[in-house]
Amino acid sequence: MFRTVSRSPICIDIDNTVADTDTVMRHLMRAVSAGRVDLDHEDVICYEYWKCRDARGNRLTSEEWKKVVSDFHTEGLLDAQPYEDVVPQLERLKDVFEVHLVTSRDSASAPLTRSWLSQHGIPHDFVHFVRHGEKHRLPIGFSYAVDDDREQAYAFYAIGVPAIVVSQPWNHLDRHSPIERLSGWKTIATRMIERPPPRNGAVLRSPPDADPPSGHARPS
Numbered sequence: 001m002f003r004t005v006s007r008s009p010i011c012i013d014i015d016n017t018v019a020d021t022d023t024v025m026r027h028l029m030r031a032v033s034a035g036r037v038d039l040d041h042e043d044v045i046c047y048e049y050w051k052c053r054d055a056r057g058n059r060l061t062s063e064e065w066k067k068v069v070s071d072f073h074t075e076g077l078l079d080a081q082p083y084e085d086v087v088p089q090l091e092r093l094k095d096v097f098e099v100h101l102v103t104s105r106d107s108a109s110a111p112l113t114r115s116w117l118s119q120h121g122i123p124h125d126f127v128h129f130v131r132h133g134e135k136h137r138l139p140i141g142f143s144y145a146v147d148d149d150r151e152q153a154y155a156f157y158a159i160g161v162p163a164i165v166v167s168q169p170w171n172h173l174d175r176h177s178p179i180e181r182l183s184g185w186k187t188i189a190t191r192m193i194e195r196p197p198p199r200n201g202a203v204l205r206s207p208p209d210a211d212p213p214s215g216h217a218r219p220s
């Protein structure tokens with residue numbers, strides 16, 4: 001089969017990048033803890049939810065966290081809503097790039113994940129399930145990566161793949177970070193389409209809201 005137009009592959013994360021997983025996770029945390037742990041979005045200041053404390057200083061136990069993760073992968077993920085503009089903006093990107101959705105969700109959730117993508121009409125070419133923090137190891141030669149995981153973005157940058165971090169409370173960047181941190185899918189898609197990918201070694205300007213290094217804990 002021949003393709004008439006070659007589109008460069010790009011790597012797009014799903015959770016908290018395409019899907020508003022955060023809202024679902026905080027709901028599951030309230031449910032599993034019987035209301036004991038009640039996080040606001042801004043309370044999630046590190047990637048590991050179980051380490052985050054709510055306004056009363058409460059956080060999940062390890063057993064509660066395991067239940068949250070299990071509930072998410074068995075049916076909770078279906079409750080996530082796509083972020084605003086995801087569908088039209090991924091459609092724009094798909095005209096230019098080959099869109100690879102790459103997730104570190106449990107591969108057992110693949111059928112539900114594919115159902116969710118279909119249900120919401122999320123434009124894409126491929127879906128991959130990989131281990132956490134190993135998206136950059138896929139032998140695909142991505143020309144861009146978009147993720148809410150700051151460390152994953154740095155891993156891409158280290159191998160020469162420009163990365164954009166979707167702005168979330170847990171992924172503030174150093175002012176001099178070579179990674180871009182952007183809000184809103186229209187802004188992200190426009191950045192990727194209208195400006196050529198910066199290569200490794202190029203120091204990009206940080207967005208105005210970038211904060212100094214915070215020492216936040218990183219994903220497991």
Ligand SMILES: [Mg+2]
Binds near residue numbers: 148
């Ligand atoms: Mg994510």
